[in-house]
Amino acid sequence: MKKNVNKLIAASLVTTMGLGYINYPVYAQEETDNTDTIFSEEKWNDEAVEAEETSENEKTEVEEETSISEMDKIEETNDTNSFLSLPKPLAEIAEKDSVVNEIQPLANETITYDNLTITGETSNYTYSGGTLTITGNGAFSLSGDFSKLIINPELTVTLNLNNVDLYVLYDNTVTIGANSELTLNLIGSNTFVCHTAAGTSSYLLTISGDTNSNLIINSDSGSAGSLSIQKWGGVTQNCRNVSITINGGTVSGINGVTPIYGTNSWVSDLIISDITYGEMPSPSAVAKIGTPTYTYATEENGTYTSAAPITAGTYYVKATVSYGGESLEAIKKFEIEKADSEIAFVNGFSLDKQYDGNTVTIGSDDLTKTGSTNTVTFTWYKKDGNDWTKLEESPVNAGNYKVVASVEADANYKGATAEKEFSISQTTNEWTSELSIADWTYGQTASTPVATAKYGNVVFTYSDKKDGTYTGKVPTEAGTWYVKATVEGNENYTGMVATDSFEISKAQPSFTLPKDLVIKQxxxxxxxxxxxxxxxADDTQTADVLGTQPFKAVFTPEDTTNYQTVEVDITVEVVPAVSVINKAPKITAEDKTLTVGDTFDAMKDVTATDAEDGDLTDKIVITKNTVDTSKAGKYTVVYEVTDSHGIRVVRTIYVTVQQKTTDTDKEDSNKNSTKDTAQTSTQTNVMAWSVLGIASLGALLAVLFKRKHQ
Incomplete structure (x- = not known):
């Protein structure tokens, strides 16, 4: 490389933020006479290309010689003609005609394209028309929707997928270049879909690879991270030319490639809380690979089914994850506890009352019950000081009480109770029918008094005075009497007293009118x-009219307390004053006292005599005999005898039959003494005959005297 020529030092500054790598070109300047060198855009581009062609060894050398801190010292030159000034250390390197390739960590960027959000080094990917192409090594975070993913060859790429949906029509969805390794870290629920049509080339795939293409699927979220690999239309094969290794997450839909599974384990152990009847069990477990399914049994080694238990009891839940022909299992015991029952008396309900003679009752509408299906039962208690005494049945009598309503536990609900205190107070008694009693006559059956009370028994007592002493003896003597009706009060009801008067009237006496009485005119x-x-009635009255005449008389019974004195008419034969005297016969018979069981001879010691006729005993006729010696009592025997002149005499005696154990003193026989009664039907009274004789003699003398004077 020539002197005074700016040389491009392709310093691949790679910052590792856990998401990707950024190549940052760094330029060095060789020292020239011009201290200020301007890089044209064309030269920048040419030297950038040259930097890309620099060998990997040169890059490494520059990385070792250049520090991160030196990159922080880059400053702009004050020369307005300068495009880029280099820090001093790089300038020194440039003076030595050296090419520096430095790795510099840079911050990640988060960018949203359409519906796709990407976090990672922007220089290591491109996005256009829904297609995301990864061009450099690194880690990227993706969320949202896009159409197609391409991993260039010779790359090691990690994609964190959080609810990503890839959907491509008539194309490969994911393409992994040759010798590239794509690791998918599943965070949320993700879907890759290749949509083809019938007759579309079978080479259109959801995941397509090349030579040595590898797909590794992990999930820090365990089975909660998922990936669904789908292909719509065309052939079902959706993966080809790629090695798929599943180390975590829930992956479904792989068709065409047999995945390799890593060692599975529980990311979160199986847990389940005890619940209450009515709630559903909610087991939770997270596996590194796959989603657990849950089955249930009543015994740990019993038969497990998918039906979650709903009744109270002890159960076992099994979490099972099947993957690669193997499975991962865990078992936990849990309880479905009985739910609470509730029983309550309705608002305003009260059992307080006055005594009414009835037991306390509680109706079905008087309380509410939820939970147990068992029947509500009631237990009654009476307050005894500070204690409560259990009763055999609901109370009737006045007092302070409480009732405990209970429902026993059933298969799914606990038992429950509710209490209610109450009192039964004393009530005011009243007559339901007023006291009354009918009068009766002596000798008749006594009348029964009538009175009824609402509560309690009525007791009747008697007295001869209204304010006198009352006893239970029913009176029998004639007179005015009083009856008292009494109801004793108690803790349940008040007492009552009522009195009423009644009469026992004197009875009509029984008697026989005398007959055949004769009186001289x-x-x-x-x-x-x-x-x-x-x-x-008037014994001074004279019999003035001859013949049979009635005269007023009074019959006075011996027992005047209980029998009436009655006025009667007695018939008497009035005869002329002169009559031949004829004495009446006489019956001799006395009252007798016997003992029950004695023998009675009515004619014993009984005789009849007449002055003119002599002994008439054999003429005696017994006209009445009521004697019964088998039982005590006073009986009557009536004797009758008639002389030759027609004078009839009647004699009545009384026979008293006593009990053997009674006092043997006999009643005064004089009390019942009888008198002979001379009776005649032929007007033969002695005085009457005498008068008649004298009158006849006088009449005769008068006749003789008259004849003589004629």
Whole structure:
């Protein structure tokens, strides 16, 4: 190279930023008489070509002799005619007619072309019409869409692909030059598509290589980085003349080349969290190569299926990545825990009430339940001081209580409970039917009082005074009485008392009217004796009219407390005052007292005599006999006898039958003594006959006297 001639020193300044290399031409100037040298554009271009033809050894030599710091010292000359001034160290090199080739790291540039964004050294690629051509070694980051990728021969290139879509129509999508190695680092989801048509040349490929073309696919993101290699239309072969090595990521669609797989491993170990019923399991694992698939089993060595479990329990998940005929597996245990159940009483719901005699009930609309499918059960408690005593059933009586609503756990839900405290208070009692009782007559069955209360039992007691002492004995004597209805109060309801009066009326006595009574005309009734119990209403009254006449009398029973005194009509035969005297017969019979079981002979010790007829005992007739010695009681026996003149006498006695265990004192027989009653139907009273005889004699004398005087 001649003196005073500017020589191009092709200093390939290569900056490595992890993305690419930048060739930066550096020029040296040989020292001449002119200190200021202007490089024309033509000379720049010529010398640039010369620099490119400089041998690799010369470049290396310049790299070793030139420091990075010296490049930072380049300054523009003050000479306005100077195009480029070199730093002093380079000028010194130029003086020695040396060619310097220096490697200089430069900053990456990010440029967006259409829909493609590239980060890398711009001098090592070109982009035109959707085609990206890599012309120099280096690393580049790509994202977005473009049509075609070309890697020139003899290059080592790394492309970081982040969601890149390549789509070319009727052409090769990716072409890797001879002896070039293309490494794809998959970050996002990426797609390479070659779109051909039926009949299109089968040499149109998605990935096409040349001699010793190598494609290496990695992914720092493991299986999360993916590449789908597709070919639409034409033959299915989409790769040719390229060696494909997969060391990571998920790669699909390779057809025509058998890929070589590196050693797979887990970038992120299999993890899965325990979940709750209702949630779906979300296992996570990242493999260096391939995307894991997940299967599930109930036992670690059981049968795994793709169906994710949905019920509560213990399960195992297996992450499997298949690649190159091999697989990578990992197993983790996890739980699907039972979900919470919830049970709650609805807003405003209350069990407080007054006592009503009914058990406390809770309806299906009184509470809400979610979760467990089991039936809600209720447990009842009564407050006892500071403690709660469990009850066998829901309460009825007044007090303070609580209820615990529970639902048991089922296969997928936990159990739950809810509590509600409440009280049952005392209520005011009331009569549902007022007290009443019917009057009755002595000797009849006593009436039953009637009164009902809403709550509680009614107890009836009796007294002879309204404010007197009441007992449970039902009165039997005639008179005015009082009944009291009482309901005792308790913790559930208040007590009540009501009283009412009633009458036990005197009974109508039972009696037999005397018969065959005779009275002389003009005599007072007091001359005629009546049986016991009977008295003349007016014993001074005289019998003035001959014949059978009724006269007022009064019957007074022995028991005047319980029996009425009644007025009766007794028929008496009124006869003339003169009559032949005829005495009435007499029956002798006395009241008797027996003991239950004794034998009774009604004629024993009974006789009848008459002044005119003598002994009439065999003429006695028993007209009534009610005696029953099988049971205690007071019985009646009636005897009757008639003399030859038609005078009939009736005698009544009383037979008392006592229990064997009762007091043996006999009642005063005089109380029931009877009297003989002289009765006649032929008007043969002695006085009447005497009067009649005297009258007849007088009449006879009068007749004789009249005849004599005629």
């Amino acid at each position: 003009g005599d007072a009734l007091s001359t005629v004796s009546l049986p016991d119990g009977f008295t003349w």
